[in-house]
Amino acid sequence: MSIPENLQRVRAEIAAACARVGRSTDSVHLVAVSKTHPAAFVEQAALKGQVDFGENRIAELEEKRTALQALPLQWHLIGQLQTNKVKLLHGDTILHSLDRISLAEKLQSRFAGERIRCLIQVNCSGEASKSGVDPKEFDALIDAVAARPAIQVMGLMTMAENTHDEIAVRRSFAQLRQFSERLAAQHFFAGYAGWLSMGMSGDFPLAIAEGATHVRIGSAIFGGR
Numbered sequence: 001m002s003i004p005e006n007l008q009r010v011r012a013e014i015a016a017a018c019a020r021v022g023r024s025t026d027s028v029h030l031v032a033v034s035k036t037h038p039a040a041f042v043e044q045a046a047l048k049g050q051v052d053f054g055e056n057r058i059a060e061l062e063e064k065r066t067a068l069q070a071l072p073l074q075w076h077l078i079g080q081l082q083t084n085k086v087k088l089l090h091g092d093t094i095l096h097s098l099d100r101i102s103l104a105e106k107l108q109s110r111f112a113g114e115r116i117r118c119l120i121q122v123n124c125s126g127e128a129s130k131s132g133v134d135p136k137e138f139d140a141l142i143d144a145v146a147a148r149p150a151i152q153v154m155g156l157m158t159m160a161e162n163t164h165d166e167i168a169v170r171r172s173f174a175q176l177r178q179f180s181e182r183l184a185a186q187h188f189f190a191g192y193a194g195w196l197s198m199g200m201s202g203d204f205p206l207a208i209a210e211g212a213t214h215v216r217i218g219s220a221i222f223g224g225r
């Protein structure tokens, strides 16, 4: 299938998942994950109205931004960011992977006097291979982030376990939602938007059922990597 057809099918599946749980389709943003694929693929999706694109490497993101600067795209960095690469981060990018205090410190010095929109990534599944802050260290991280005014926290991000065990997957998504609800109830971050970035090609309907506002979908749109 072509990228336009895949995009149309994914949009229909998002709408169906929203309908099943009584949510409006507008409440879920599709972030098309274009990592490893050429800028021409991004352009094909953009011509079908896709605006949000995700990459997991900053250098690749910046290459595609430059190649496609004529198009009005919103870029999301969804992969781990090394502190020595913070200097490459553009102030318009939305960072989904703020996961440690040293990164918060670097973001503050790079964006002092400005705002950089971030989501805090939480390792809800507890797998050693997954990035994200350990839930036990979440409170220490949010205290450190709250003390750094350049960081505008929009919400939280997680990756569920890659498993057919739907209960385990939903448990991770529900845990992220609960962390976010607590931040919102406490008015912990000024301007907190309650975004929940969760759900990929294999599990996004479950994420939508648990409240995802941003689903990050790659292979279902652009094919295998």
Ligand SMILES: *Cc1c(COP(=O)(O)O)cnc(C)c1O
Pocket: 033, 035, 056, 078, 079, 159, 199, 200, 201, 202, 216, 217, 218, 219, 220
């Ligand atoms: C690659 C990636 C995705 C998309 O994965 P698919 O299974 O291709 O949809 C989503 N989130 C993150 C953090 C990724 O690295």
